[in-house]
Amino acid sequence: xxxxxxxxxxxxxxxxxxxxxxxxxxxxxxxxxxxxxxxxxxxxxxxxxxxxxxxxxxxxxxxxxxxxxxxxxxxxxxxxxxxxxxxxxxxxxxxxxxxxxxxxxxxxxxxxxxxxxxxxxxxxxxxxxxxxxxxxxxxxxxxxxxxxxxxxxxxxxxxxxxxxxxxxxxxxxxxxxxxxxxxxxxxxxxxxxxxxxxxxxxxxxxxxxxxxxxxxxxxxxxxxxxxxxxxxxxxxxxxxxxxxxxxxxxxxxxxxxxxxxxxxxxxxxx
Amino acid sequence: xxxxxxxxxxxxxxxxxxxxxxxxxxxxxxxxxxxxxxxxxxxxxxxxxxxxxxxxxxxxxxxxxxxxxxxxxxxxxxxxxxxxxxxxxxxxxxxxxxxxxxxxxxxxxxxxxxxxxxxxxxxxxxxxxxxxxxxxxxxxxxxxxxxxxxxxxxxxxxxxxxxxxxxxxxxxxxxxxxxxxxxxxxxxxxxxxxxxxxxxxxxxxxxxxxxxxxxxxxxxxxxxxxxxxxxxxxxxxxxxxxxxxxxxxxxxxxxxxxxxxxxxxxxxxxxxxxxxxxxxxxxxxxxxxxxxxxxxxxxxxxxxxxxxxxxxxxxxxxxxxxxxxxxxxxxxxxxxxxxxxxxxxxxxxxxxxxxxxxxxxxxxxxxxxxxxxxxxxxxxxxxxxxxxxxxxxxxxxxxxxxxxxxxxxxxxxxxxxxxxxxxxxxxxxxxxxxxxxxxxxxxxxxxxxxxxxxxxxxxxxxxxxxxxxxxxxxxxxxxxxxxxxxxxxxxxxxxxxxxxxxxxxxxxxxxxxxxxxxxxxxxxxxxxxxxxxxxxxxxxxxxxxxxxxxxxxxxxxxxxxxxxxxxxxxxxxxxxxxxxxxxxxxxx
Numbered sequence: 001x002x003x004x005x006x007x008x009x010x011x012x013x014x015x016x017x018x019x020x021x022x023x024x025x026x027x028x029x030x031x032x033x034x035x036x037x038x039x040x041x042x043x044x045x046x047x048x049x050x051x052x053x054x055x056x057x058x059x060x061x062x063x064x065x066x067x068x069x070x071x072x073x074x075x076x077x078x079x080x081x082x083x084x085x086x087x088x089x090x091x092x093x094x095x096x097x098x099x100x101x102x103x104x105x106x107x108x109x110x111x112x113x114x115x116x117x118x119x120x121x122x123x124x125x126x127x128x129x130x131x132x133x134x135x136x137x138x139x140x141x142x143x144x145x146x147x148x149x150x151x152x153x154x155x156x157x158x159x160x161x162x163x164x165x166x167x168x169x170x171x172x173x174x175x176x177x178x179x180x181x182x183x184x185x186x187x188x189x190x191x192x193x194x195x196x197x198x199x200x201x202x203x204x205x206x207x208x209x210x211x212x213x214x215x216x217x218x219x220x221x222x223x224x225x226x227x228x229x230x231x232x233x234x235x236x237x238x239x240x241x242x243x244x245x246x247x248x249x250x251x252x253x254x255x256x257x258x259x260x261x262x263x264x265x266x267x268x269x270x
Numbered sequence: 271x272x273x274x275x276x277x278x279x280x281x282x283x284x285x286x287x288x289x290x291x292x293x294x295x296x297x298x299x300x301x302x303x304x305x306x307x308x309x310x311x312x313x314x315x316x317x318x319x320x321x322x323x324x325x326x327x328x329x330x331x332x333x334x335x336x337x338x339x340x341x342x343x344x345x346x347x348x349x350x351x352x353x354x355x356x357x358x359x360x361x362x363x364x365x366x367x368x369x370x371x372x373x374x375x376x377x378x379x380x381x382x383x384x385x386x387x388x389x390x391x392x393x394x395x396x397x398x399x400x401x402x403x404x405x406x407x408x409x410x411x412x413x414x415x416x417x418x419x420x421x422x423x424x425x426x427x428x429x430x431x432x433x434x435x436x437x438x439x440x441x442x443x444x445x446x447x448x449x450x451x452x453x454x455x456x457x458x459x460x461x462x463x464x465x466x467x468x469x470x471x472x473x474x475x476x477x478x479x480x481x482x483x484x485x486x487x488x489x490x491x492x493x494x495x496x497x498x499x500x501x502x503x504x505x506x507x508x509x510x511x512x513x514x515x516x517x518x519x520x521x522x523x524x525x526x527x528x529x530x531x532x533x534x535x536x537x538x539x540x541x542x543x544x545x546x547x548x549x550x551x552x553x554x555x556x557x558x559x560x561x562x563x564x565x566x567x568x569x570x571x572x573x574x575x576x577x578x579x580x581x582x583x584x585x586x587x588x589x590x591x592x593x594x595x596x597x598x599x600x601x602x603x604x605x606x607x608x609x610x611x612x613x614x615x616x617x618x619x620x621x622x623x624x625x626x627x628x629x630x631x632x633x634x635x636x637x638x639x640x641x642x643x644x645x646x647x648x649x650x651x652x653x654x655x656x657x658x659x660x661x662x663x664x665x666x667x668x669x670x671x672x673x674x675x676x677x678x679x680x681x682x683x684x685x686x687x688x689x690x691x692x693x694x695x696x697x698x699x700x701x702x703x704x705x706x707x708x709x710x711x712x713x714x715x716x717x718x719x720x721x722x723x724x725x726x727x728x729x730x731x732x733x734x735x736x737x738x739x740x741x742x743x744x745x746x747x748x749x750x751x752x753x754x755x756x757x758x759x760x761x762x763x764x765x766x767x768x769x770x771x772x773x774x775x776x777x778x779x780x781x782x783x784x785x786x787x788x789x790x791x792x793x794x795x796x797x798x799x800x801x802x803x804x805x806x807x808x809x810x811x812x813x814x815x816x817x818x819x820x821x822x823x824x825x826x827x828x829x830x831x832x833x834x835x836x837x838x839x840x841x842x843x844x845x846x847x848x849x850x851x852x853x854x855x856x857x858x
Contacts, residue, residue: 061483065507068487070360071367072399072504078360085359146400147367151504237486239358240466243351247462251470251481253732 030204037218038203042196045225047130052228053236066234070148072137084134090127091170094120099193103186128171135167159230160221169216176212189213272545273569273576273583276456276620277519278530278598280608282718283626284680285535288447290314290411292527292536298449300513304810305505307373307398310410311512312527314449317662318421318426318710321367321448322410326498327427327612328633329573333363334496335459335615336552344553344616346462348493360467363493367504371409373398399504416445428663432656436520444629444657448664451527452499452512453611453619454478456543456567457552460511463494469509474732475540476620477514485509496615498782505810522731537721539596539728540570540589542576542619551617557667560613569617571599592730597717598622603707605714607676609665624664624718625673627680629657644685644700651677679704681774687712 056064070077098120106116139160142148177183192205206214227233290367296312315321329335333348348354348363376393384391397404413422423429454471458478461469468484469491471477480500488508491500500511515525523529528536541801544567551563569576571593580590593599601608601624608622626810627647634650651658651674662673682704689697701708717725 062506062508064483065485065487067507068489068502069504070364070489071502074360074364074366078362081359146402150400214527237466239355239467239486239488241467242355242465245347245467248458249464249467249470250463250473250475253475 002152002162004237019145034203034207037214038192038206039196039201041218042221046196048225049227051055052225053233056228056233064233065231067151067231067239069142069148069151073141073145076141076145080134080137082134083130084138085132087127087130087132088167090123091131091167094124094127097192098186102190124174125171128167128174131167132171135164139164155230159223159226159232161217162226163232166216166219168237169212169219173212173216176206177210183210183213185209185213189217193217271579272544273395273579273585274476274545275474275585275593275808276541276543276578276588277454277514277526278334278476278541278620278622279451279514280537280598280601281626282533282535282537283446283448284624284628284838285533286314286447286626287533287534288414290317291530291532292799293410294513295530296527297552299515301510302506304656305503306501306510308367308370308410309326309501309503309510311499311501311510312449313410314447316445317413317448318423318429318443318445319413319416320422320425320427321450322371322485323365323498324408325369325425325427326365326496329496329615331363332365332496332498334492334494335617336457336462337616338553338555342553342555344549346459346494347461347496348490351757354463354490355465358488358490361489361493364489364502365492365498367399368408371412372404374404381801416443421441421454426661431663431668432659433460443772444632444660446626446628448623449527450497450499450611451512451525451621452478453497453617453621454512454514455620456545456548456564456618457616458495459615459617460491460495460500463490464509465489465490469500475516475519475752477516477519478511479513479516480509480511482506482508496617497619500608519729520732522729524727524729528727530584534726537601537717537726538598539598540571540593541596541598541602542580542585542590543567544569544570548618552618557614558669560616561610561666561669564610564613564618565602565638568603571596572604582641586730589730592728595728597721597726597728601716605679605710605717607679607714607718609672609676613665614665614667624680625661625676627677627684630654630677630681633657642685642688644682644697644703647681647685648678648703651681653716675704679706679714682706683711683715687715687719767781 039249142156142160173185179184188205188209192202194200195202206217209217292840293310293312293314297310299312300306301309310322313322321327326334329347335347337347339345346354349357352522359367359480361443363623374395377396378393380391381393394403396402411417419820435545446762454477458469460470461471461478464485465488466484466486468480468481468486470481472479485508487502487509489502490511491509492498492502494500500509502508503510515523515527518525518529524536524538528538547567551567553562569579571577571580571590577590581587582595594769598608602622607624609625610619610622612619630647630650631641634646634652639646641647655670658670658673658677659668661677666672682700686696686700686708689695689700696708700707701711788851
């Protein structure tokens, strides 16, 4: 297992800027295109993501569903769906770790660069391969099983293109950057990504990133913008409340008439 | 004590002639949409037979309903909460479309469009799922009247536990019909299986409903319900189920299946029960005791203590009175002739059945004996173990004694009333033999044989105290319902905006209008006046009239213009290619 020759360990972040490898110094010039791609575009996509979900939830609760096709076909789904979904859950966890947790934190709790790298590559590759394999089965099923194909909307197809691009690029990056190359995304992409949410904008970090990471990030943000208008909204109804709620739900007829809550000031008189 | 009211149904299977009118009217009312082609909220099965979906009663295969765990505690047969979430991406126990049947239509247009040819054109069956040609191989009532039973009959799940082999040779078998709707259980396993909590039991009348806005299509309810009475709408991706026709029930009308039942075999009424005792009753150890356990949950509406509790629980007086008059209470408790369907599923079902005496009567008659004679019938009930064991498998988890008792009562009534009808003195010993008095027998006869509409259906409307809330008087003009005198008012953003019309009021008015009008077709000027469409009836295809405003045309025909439908139509002539204008010609 190779560790970057700069031995980041010794430079453990007192200030984040200190720990950048020299190639990624902030002095890299940032053009207008880079500003658009790595500052403006992400914010547009995130805004569409948030506002889109609010809009969809308010006006299309009826359309908020997994749109399962299990009724039509179950042989391929039995294999493909769990493979894809559990795979992508691990991928999500990996992204939370890789993008969300600063390197200084993992260093602090004593996870060495080598250990982290090994975990990321091994688990990430297995999860990524599962996800891609699952998705391949699901797309094959969707195309070849007549009933499933005829239930596929144009939006589904668009979504599959973006989702597939994001996942394949991500897997390629994991393999190329971690196994063959030596690119530490935790010092660049992750810092840029967290900066978006802290309004600490660092487009120069992405401008200097390898093309694979650039494309992956762009595709991912495009997917986020598409998200609220696709069946992917079902991710946000993951029924975790089921674990704690009582089995039988009683509801009074009077709670609510119709499907929308009455406007404020117009509630029914009890 | 937590006293609750439950709307319940009893079906008298002796009267069912298997005409499927209930199924057809229910389908027309509720599931004639894309996505629900294969769905029958009400279906009629010939028993012995596989039922719909095929073999749904095999809970070792489907894992529906509840079971007792090793500690004797009640849990879902399909697995606990974590196990359920673990299989959320693929539900291993969900029936496929083939277990129901692949719905189809016929390519009727070839019959008229085909060019001149040597052979008569035929309408080929086309799958409604894929649109391709299909070979029809099964449907919801494929084995109707024991059709194909020599080949399929042995697949009936209930026959597994019957020692003697049921013969499917003509003249040696028996059969009866079993109409099924959602059981609206006291302990619904579908609701318990729903990860989203979208399925709920209404606190007022116990009707189990799916909140379409909260359902996320996880499909756990489909496998959770042992009766397989929750269906997945493959178009909308949501679960749908029998609603007990709640918009009708709320205004005091019976369900569509009951209203249109040709044999008048359905009874609808209230049952009062103690919700705190449901879990305990459902956890009864021995399957055979579940029938009595469920009966013990019900409360006597004539008991002063119960009446006081009902008042304390906020159940209106007229509902308690309706519970006292309830035919369901009489059939389940007073006459003890109604039995639950599959109590061993431990869901505490609330659609009960009076088991048919006809298999016994038929055999006695076919052997040339007097099938009205009490002695003959009692002896036959004693001797004919196969039909009785079969009924017991359906209604009492295999316990023959309660079925035996019910059939004896029905047999006693049959011969007791025959004596009276023949002008002979009533034979009180017949009544005593089944632990009843002559008066009770006559009461039971009245309820089973000649009960009129208002005796069969004792449905208190959503009561007067709530009318205010039901009509949304607090927020809107009372005359402002669809088609009402104040119609035309709408929200600030034009037609269709503002608060939705309460479903009960709208449907009731539509119903009343349809029942009292002279024409079948809705008058066109009324449609124009509304300028809106009922989305409940829209199948998601095409754009029905009124869904969108007409291009470049104002909505014509204000109230007062055009008294008849045709006048309103004429007034709108000139609108481009309007279906409204074409329809009178089509009808001619």
